[in-house]
Amino acid sequence: MSKKQNTLEKYLKPEVKEKNIHSNESAESSTRPTKKVKKDETNKTLKIPESLFFEKREGTVKLASWNVSGLNAALKKGFKTYVEAEDADILCIQETKVNEKVNDVVDSKKYKYRWWGFDEKKGYAGIAVFSKIEPISTSFGLPTHPNPESTKGRIITLEFESLYYVACYVPNAGDKLARLKEKIVWDEVMEKYLRQLDEKKPVIWAGDLNVAHKPIDLAKPNTNQKTPGFTPEEREDFERILNGGKSKFIDTWRHFHPNTEGQYTYYSYRFKCYSKNIGWRLDYHVVSERILDKVIESEIRSNVYGASDHVPIVLVLKDL
Template sequence: MPPKRATSSKKRKAPDSDDEVSTPPKPTKKSKVKDSGDAKSEEHTTVPNGQPTNKVLPVNISFPPQIPDTTRISTWNISGLAASQKKGFKYYVEAEDPDILILTETKVNNEPVDPALTERFPYRYWSISEKKTYSGTAVLSKREPLSVDKTLPGHPDPSYVKGRIVTLEFDSYYLIATYVVNAGVGLKTMDAKKLWNTHFEAYIRDLDKKKPVIWTGDLNVAPTAKDLTNPKPNWNKTAGYTEEETTAFANILNPPKSATGANKFVDIWRQQHPDDRHYTYFSYRFNCRSKGIGWRLDMYVLSERIAERVKMCEIRSEIYGASDHCPVVLEIEGSL
């Protein structure tokens, strides 16, 4: 039975590892959430960082009204569109009603024909991997872009890029949606990640010279120790939290002196929540959601010169269960 229309508060995939079962924070603040899948009541808790531990979408989803004169953008790793649609995907989309919806890890093999999406978003751009039911990135928009690009210029293997990037050009900004390469279990695909990072940094800097950039999606990096529950045992051992990856990310935000003329970028959620240890990804393994063991991998990175225009950036923490990731939403002043 499909979930009922889904209350939420304001929140790929690093590979699962044994450290994720280390001693978690003790849960507090018991509350009730109704299981949107089979209408059972599930008692859940809120862990000390303030994020809930529900494993299914709430029955009712509602958010504060969109701030006037802003553009609302939502990014969500859905861990497979078909699976997510069975677990309440459309109820989040209805409640959020963003101007632009970015979906990562769609795992689609063809452009979906979904009336609920086609009616809401007239402009839809799907980047589909050549490998079946793998990867996948999409940008669904109520506003028509000036141009669309699904390539990463300079990357030597265009087929590897498919499913991982969509860039939309608007009057005021470039919007880059990515499902960034994962360094893999045992860091076995770190060379592929390094290659991606090298070409992506050149790409985002080239675009930034023309007009401001909004980069979002599943970036597959936890930038600092605040961005995952167990930083010490994961450091340089687990994909997403290695010196190679965090340094590459940090160099985009604050370019080294050797990057002459390069502008700074801002991790906007972190700027607005400097001390919060909130996460966007909770592995289905090891009961990580209930234990509050997570990673912040989904985010927005903006050209520094437009950061002050961001009026809100929040992790939709209760929107969990349709995927092992939570959506992240941003509202930026003015039109794109």
């Protein structure tokens, strides 16, 4: 056992076996009831299985994305354990719920380049990117949006020599779909922005995109047609973003796992959804079709649960 494994041994736990159990569970914290509910026992401390302690492939670039559902809380429940175990070259986190930079989130010697985006509302949304690789330029927010200032806590774009990396936390359609019209506007301007970038360089679009694209991407599709993240409007918008232009974008995980069921990235804390495998696939690494041949793997870290109600996702490229 390596030194790293010894250091983190207390966090190890057996793999949870998959089950295909259906639910009409909501897809985002903003739609959860406000009353106090009994939380899953796994929402205490992050457990990391031994299978995650592996050496990075030589000559590759690893990108990781994770909705941490509150950074300060995640830090108390093993966030740094995952960061150390994964050792990604670029790490994007969403739903930080902070309005100022948090010190010592990552090793500053490893991640020399760090960016934070804050929402106007206190304790809401928020995004951050940590990178070992210096980009050519960075920008914040969605310039194609009617109110671009309001999007700074949701998008950070890094420009590299060969591509754009768009770290993103897409808004939720809201309880009873109160913000569905706003979400539709977001989808329209998001598509416009991605296509503008794609005309210059290929794009990687990463993060919590807050949509389950196909019925296979959530546990109970039949009873969730009017649930945020799975409405016909949101799914049609996502389909259009992927396939509606001259150039196409690829959902990399689904590309490599076309028929895989029961693999999700979000599990509600209610009713022990994680242990029952009741979830939604809301987090993605989407890439321009023309760089798909650079993608070596696209994975969901299904065993990394406890510090957030989401699990991380990972993309490995031949180069950046």
